[in-house]
Amino acid sequence: MTQTIDLRSDTITKPTEGMRRAMAQAEVGDDMFGEDPTVRRLEERFCEITGMEASVFVPSGTMANQLAIRAQTEPGDEVITHPESHIIHYESGGPAALSGVMIQPAPGLRGLFTAEQVRALVRSDDAHCAVSRLVTVENTHNRGGGKVWPIDQLHAVFDAAHDLGMRAHVDGARIWNASVASGERVRAILANADSVSACFSKGLGAPVGSALASDGATIKRARRFRKMFGGSMRQAGVLAAAALYALDHHLGRLAEDHANARAFAGRLAETPGVVLDPAGVETNIVYFGIDPAWGTAAAACERCAREGVRMFDTGPGTIRAVMHLHVSAADALEAAARIGRALGR
Numbered sequence: 001m002t003q004t005i006d007l008r009s010d011t012i013t014k015p016t017e018g019m020r021r022a023m024a025q026a027e028v029g030d031d032m033f034g035e036d037p038t039v040r041r042l043e044e045r046f047c048e049i050t051g052m053e054a055s056v057f058v059p060s061g062t063m064a065n066q067l068a069i070r071a072q073t074e075p076g077d078e079v080i081t082h083p084e085s086h087i088i089h090y091e092s093g094g095p096a097a098l099s100g101v102m103i104q105p106a107p108g109l110r111g112l113f114t115a116e117q118v119r120a121l122v123r124s125d126d127a128h129c130a131v132s133r134l135v136t137v138e139n140t141h142n143r144g145g146g147k148v149w150p151i152d153q154l155h156a157v158f159d160a161a162h163d164l165g166m167r168a169h170v171d172g173a174r175i176w177n178a179s180v181a182s183g184e185r186v187r188a189i190l191a192n193a194d195s196v197s198a199c200f201s202k203g204l205g206a207p208v209g210s211a212l213a214s215d216g217a218t219i220k221r222a223r224r225f226r227k228m229f230g231g232s233m234r235q236a237g238v239l240a241a242a243a244l245y246a247l248d249h250h251l252g253r254l255a256e257d258h259a260n261a262r263a264f265a266g267r268l269a270e271t272p273g274v275v276l277d278p279a280g281v282e283t284n285i286v287y288f289g290i291d292p293a294w295g296t297a298a299a300a301c302e303r304c305a306r307e308g309v310r311m312f313d314t315g316p317g318t319i320r321a322v323m324h325l326h327v328s329a330a331d332a333l334e335a336a337a338r339i340g341r342a343l344g345r
């Protein structure tokens, strides 16, 4: 039987043999007591990578983002972020439920917005208004098609936030991809951001785990909320070991995912009826539109699945394909050919 090529997400990867060995051999302790040496090693490593003072290991990117919001706001405050951000679309209403904050959208192409928008959106210091407290940016931007923030535009947004008395959080679930694609070190991308979340369980291929980094006081507060939200773990070193292994062995290969995404997009764009600009593919995520005559994107995904390619529909006429650890260069081209067959029929 033809092997299915699963392009639904980079979260579907399974730990490799080497990673499983590292997990089995991990030294562990009770992390809630601060006694897991492997978790501590990962948190120190994440501080070095991000250039931030302190960090905390958490079960998911969602928890890292929600802790960042909770730790840096008070109920009634306002968070400025892009309307297509993960925080708005896919975190179960967490900002409202867990932090009691309002969101003010800052729209723009492919997940980006500008410092000028932040300056225009900030609310005045008036008892009628919510306090604009936090700006969040997503880099790379998932619903923006894996878009990498231009570094000057990003830093200008951080500067605007600070000038206006706000803090700046980076949802860096895929900061690794942004770094590899732009050639900038993670700490350079973050420059004077106040906090960053990053995932080990996406392109890096660990089974579980994310981290939040910031200044010491913010991470101390985040640890309290991690406990409150039920995200404190015990012998989590087995998971931290997978993340450390991923940093050592899988970071460099992200460039392959980006090359595979470009090759996939180039081939797929040749299918008449597919709406896709391969030049817009910067990292491992490819969004494409389909001819409305083919029916809904959901129905198109079902046809592709029958042809052996799994993907998610992300709107009535748009589909997302994501490259990852288990997709080879040959798989990427084969997937594009199968999709062409399934849709062109």
Ligand SMILES: Cc1ncc(COP(=O)(O)O)c(C=O)c1O
Pocket: 011, 059, 060, 061, 062, 063, 065, 086, 087, 138, 140, 141, 142, 171, 173, 174, 199, 201, 210
């Ligand atoms: C940009 C972004 N942020 C945060 C997350 C949340 O990560 P998790 O699924 O680990 O909660 C995701 C997940 O895909 C994401 O794409």
